[in-house]
Amino acid sequence: MNTFWEKLVFGTKVTILGIVALCAVLLIAANWGVSVPTIHLLVVPVLTEVSLEKVLLIDSVLSIAGWWLFWAVYRAIRRIKVASASRTTPISAPTAPSSTPATPASGGNMPFTPPK
Secondary structure, three states: OOOHHHHHHHHHHHHHHHHHHHHHHHHHHHOOOOEEEEEOOOOOOOEEEEEHHHHHHHHHHHHHHHHHHHHHHHHHHHHHHHHHHHHHOOOOOOOOOOOOOOOOOOOOOOOOOOOO
């Protein structure tokens, strides 16, 4: 962090994440005793009279697991594509040697003669 702009970006990120964390803590604290009547989830059986903390915990665990699974599958598919693409690239046949003599890159004192 040498420049002012890097310090500003870092400070902005820390501030925004701090505000989001504070809002999450306030939301949980304000709804501490609240219960949810019924929850219908695909992987969890039907729950009745569940506290909001359990609902938020289940939601966060399922969200994190879902994102992790999505990115794992995405990275695996990309690795398979890259591996198969590198295996299937055709090897070009060697080219025949040129009949014109090589000229220096700088041109030197030799005049340029175009190939016929």
